Amino acid sequence: MPLENWTVLIVDDDDAIRENLGAFFDRAGVHVVSAADGAAALVQVAVAKPDLVILDVMMPELNGRQVLRALRAGGDWTPVILLTRTGESSERATAIEEGADDYLNKPFDPQELLARSRAVLRRRGGQVEPLQSARSLRSGPLSVDRTARSAALESRLVTLTPKAYALLDYLITHPGEVFSRDFLLNEVWGYQFAVATRAVDHRIAEIRRALADDPDAPRFVETIPRGGYRFCGLVERA
Structure with missing residues (x-):
């Protein structure tokens, strides 16, 4: 607009x-x-x-x-x-x-x-309700139950630590937006946590392993050089 x-x-x-x-x-x-x-x-x-x-x-x-x-x-x-x-x-x-x-x-x-x-x-865009208000979201074979705080790939539950899930949840509710590591640390970890930006990289790696997401040909989480990360898949309400 x-x-x-x-x-x-x-x-x-x-x-x-x-x-x-x-x-x-x-x-x-x-x-x-x-x-x-x-x-x-x-x-x-x-x-x-x-x-x-x-x-x-x-x-x-x-x-x-x-x-x-x-x-x-x-x-x-x-x-x-x-x-x-x-x-x-x-x-x-x-x-x-x-x-x-x-x-x-x-x-x-x-x-x-x-x-x-x-x-x-x-x-x-033209959406009436934001994705953040959805109880569940889907991106291709990935589904996220935001009420249960769980994710599934091809209907099979995947195991994620709480911080990795929180990071995935933030990215999937903001598809297409690029976020720096510092920004994600503040939004997901909160400023009260004295952790290094490498913590974001570790959780991104965990998400990719759990979702079998190839960083060279990502379906879900894309690395933007000198930018950060973004969710690159098409997201819809499930």
Whole structure:
């Protein structure tokens, strides 16, 4: 979607954040509307029909998580990026389970937020619901049961360590997107884990062994030189 066709709703009770982000997105050619609290956000979603909602979690009265739940419960799958103040992996996982498309920890670089916004809109395309909301996904002979946190190849269960499964789950719910090792460490391991980027390579190797995925002719996980990794298979809801 061209930038000039976007409408983004920025929701934050901090006036400075709303104004600064609004000016930044406006300079990028994005049409901006804003709301200072959760109740106003729900009204703006109904009236302005934004393409994307950037939603702060920590707000008085109706917080961002409550707004997100209200939207999804009402069948509204407008893409949402949550702005949080915690790097806990459990908090991020809960946000995705409740229907968020992405999340970003404060403080953040506006350029990264813009890049993630583009990625969310590109990933969603014409889909009503994001892949992150699916209970199960399929890519050719690979099926992933996200409720049971298990994967199967040709209907046979494969054995993965918890971190390898979490990495596979993140990649398959973001098909086609390239993620650096540092990014995956933060998203899957969480910033509280002091581990080297080689940990990502080890778990990728584990996934490839379990899925019989040839790195020279990958069906599922592709290495991008100087870039990182991406899920390269076609993904659909199972």
